[in-house]
Amino acid sequence: MTSAEIPDIVISRLPIYLRALTRMAADSALPTTSSGELGKRLGISSAQIRKDLSHFGEFGKQGTGYNIRDLINHLRRILKVEHEWDVAVIGAGAIGHALAHYNGFLDRGFRIQLIFDSDPAKIGTRLNGFEVYDVARLSEMLPAHNIHLAMLAVPAEAAQAVANELVQAGVRGILSYAPINIAVPETVRVQEIDPVVQLQRITYYA
Amino acid sequence: MTSAEIPDIVISRLPIYLRALTRMAADSALPTTSSGELGKRLGISSAQIRKDLSHFGEFGKQGTGYNIRDLINHLRRILKVEHEWDVAVIGAGAIGHALAHYNGFLDRGFRIQLIFDSDPAKIGTRLNGFEVYDVARLSEMLPAHNIHLAMLAVPAEAAQAVANELVQAGVRGILSYAPINIAVPETVRVQEIDPVVQLQRITYYA
DNA sequence: TAGATTGTTAATCGATTAACAATC
DNA sequence: TAGATTGTTAATCGATTAACAATC
Numbered sequence: 001m002t003s004a005e006i007p008d009i010v011i012s013r014l015p016i017y018l019r020a021l022t023r024m025a026a027d028s029a030l031p032t033t034s035s036g037e038l039g040k041r042l043g044i045s046s047a048q049i050r051k052d053l054s055h056f057g058e059f060g061k062q063g064t065g066y067n068i069r070d071l072i073n074h075l076r077r078i079l080k081v082e083h084e085w086d087v088a089v090i091g092a093g094a095i096g097h098a099l100a101h102y103n104g105f106l107d108r109g110f111r112i113q114l115i116f117d118s119d120p121a122k123i124g125t126r127l128n129g130f131e132v133y134d135v136a137r138l139s140e141m142l143p144a145h146n147i148h149l150a151m152l153a154v155p156a157e158a159a160q161a162v163a164n165e166l167v168q169a170g171v172r173g174i175l176s177y178a179p180i181n182i183a184v185p186e187t188v189r190v191q192e193i194d195p196v197v198q199l200q201r202i203t204y205y206a
Numbered sequence: 207m208t209s210a211e212i213p214d215i216v217i218s219r220l221p222i223y224l225r226a227l228t229r230m231a232a233d234s235a236l237p238t239t240s241s242g243e244l245g246k247r248l249g250i251s252s253a254q255i256r257k258d259l260s261h262f263g264e265f266g267k268q269g270t271g272y273n274i275r276d277l278i279n280h281l282r283r284i285l286k287v288e289h290e291w292d293v294a295v296i297g298a299g300a301i302g303h304a305l306a307h308y309n310g311f312l313d314r315g316f317r318i319q320l321i322f323d324s325d326p327a328k329i330g331t332r333l334n335g336f337e338v339y340d341v342a343r344l345s346e347m348l349p350a351h352n353i354h355l356a357m358l359a360v361p362a363e364a365a366q367a368v369a370n371e372l373v374q375a376g377v378r379g380i381l382s383y384a385p386i387n388i389a390v391p392e393t394v395r396v397q398e399i400d401p402v403v404q405l406q407r408i409t410y411y412a
Numbered sequence: 413t414a415g416a417t418t419g420t421t422a423a424t425c426g427a428t429t430a431a432c433a434a435t436c
Numbered sequence: 437t438a439g440a441t442t443g444t445t446a447a448t449c450g451a452t453t454a455a456c457a458a459t460c
Contacts, residue, residue, distance in 0.1 A: 007450080007451075009450095009451075010451095011407060011410050011411075012407055014406070014410070015400075015402065015403040015406040015407060016387075016403065018406070019385060019386070019387075019400070019402075019403065020387060023386060034416085034417060034418085035417080035418080036416095036417080041387060042387055043387075045452075045453065045454095046417090047452075047453055047454070047455095048451090048452065048453080050417090050418065050419060050420085051419085051420085051451090051452075051453090053419090054418095054419055054420070058418080058419065059418095060417075060418050060419080061417080061418070061459085061460055062416075062417050062418040062419085062458065062459045062460045063415075063416045063417050063418075063459065063460040064416080064417070064418085064460060065416085065417065065418080066418090078410065079406045079409055079410050080409045080410060080412050081406055081409055085405075085409060087405075094303060094304035094307040094308070095304050095308075097300060097303070097304065098300035098301050098303065098304040099401070101300040102300070102301075102401075104362075104385055104402060105401075105402065108402045108406070109402070109405070109406065109409065110402065110405055148412070149405065149408065149409070151401070156310075172408075172412060173405070173408035173409070173411075173412070174408075175401055175404050175405055175408070179225060179310055180225070180229060181222075181225075181226060181247065181248055181249075189407075189408045189411055191404035191405070191407055191408055192404075193399055193401060193404060194221075194225070195305070195308075195311075195357070195381055195399060196221065196225075196310060196311065196314045196315070196316065197221040197222065197225065198381050198397035198398075198399060199291075199293075199315070199316055199355065199379075199381055199397070200220070200221040200224070200285045200287055200314070200315065201217060201218055201221060201395075201397055202355065202378075202379035202380075202381070202395045202397055203285055203286045203287055203291060203315065203355070203379070204217050204220070204284065204285050204286060205217075205379075205395055206286050206354070206378060206379070213426075213427075215426095215427075216427095240440085240441060240442085241441080241442080242440095242441080251428075251429065251430095252441090253428075253429055253430070253431095254427090254428065254429080256441090256442065256443060256444085257427090257428080257429090257443085257444085259443090260442095260443055260444070264442080264443065265442095266441075266442050266443080267435085267436055267441080267442070268434065268435045268436045268440075268441050268442040268443085269435065269436040269439075269440045269441050269442075270436060270440080270441070270442085271440085271441065271442080272442090415460105416459100416460085417458105417459090417460085418457105418458085418459080418460090419456105419457100419458085419459105420455100420456090420457095420458105421454100421455085421456090421457100422453100422454090422455090423452105423453085423454080423455095424451100424452080424453070424454085425450105425451085425452070425453085426449105426450085426451075426452085427448100427449085427450075427451085428447105428448080428449070428450085429446100429447085429448070429449085430445100430446090430447080430448085431444100431445085431446090431447095432443105432444090432445090433442105433443100433444095433445100434441105434442080434443085434444105435440100435441090435442080435443105436439105436440085436441085436442090
């Protein structure tokens, strides 16, 4: 009954639940919600939500539903975002720039700490207050700052090589914006964001 | 036997296959590949790749595998990206800026045509050569330019209202960067990109 | 109490995989 | 021919849903 056996498809829905609940907490005066209400909002069946949550404990009350703030706290703990993770951004181009300026990270568990680039013209400049460091210093600086998460926003040609360095530097998870499949040891988790993949999932149905 | 009954999970893998094949075509001198080779590259079983493709036809040859260029063309046709789609970007902030400068769209089936913002300071300026238009002109300009796809890069508070306007303006698909669940009629397809959701899928396993 | 909603069970539904005849 | 690999079938595996006793 370790967490290892919980299906990844379940895990992938938890951040969606957490996001919707956080919004409900901000929008609504009511302290509670139900699997029915949450499901309607997300287009998911109430049974699926209850089943998903049941992998982790009993968070609701019959007749009443779920206390929103409590469930938020449970999900934060489950997803390990009760505290902030320090994150490095690799690549100070347009995507790195957008990431550095995005203000939606902090209250959802992530704090950008370091930004790297390989372009001498960018190294030493500042991006939203962050100094841009030489990517050559990855292996030195990530361990020194105890950083285990990285967002990869370099050109596709460079992505695999940089990913290798990240792994060497002790990174355990990579959010990759490069439109390629990067290969990493199975101890390292990769999630990728490729807008074209998402767009093509739309056009198929056109 | 219409395409409507093909599982969405299958559709979601096709852009990944297409992307990997395009890379293989560029990298390798060999004209063919096999489900085994492609699967190894993507961490997917060869059986699954053959099964997925079998929904659409017979594209391979026993003993030989698949001609890479042919399979690319089949997938482009299936995903309806043989020709480019004109796309609008709503929001000329950091994300809109990154999208406007991204040069990975055109050869994968998408061409940014119009950019909108609500900020008077941005309206009329240029972003990578594109003029930024007043978002109030959405409902006039999208139909005039025959645009049915949009990338939504506005603040979360504005996202639902803008999505409503997009739907009104005849948009059939939305790629949303807003960290909320936007509600649309079921004739409209939405895909969302939320880096925090992806990061939380990583930290769970930490 | 009556109404609402949970957590869980069992049934259903759907996706993945193993295996192999066909054949290049 | 021998080796390789497809497309497909059937079996297996896993996820979703319907239903309901428990209970707030």
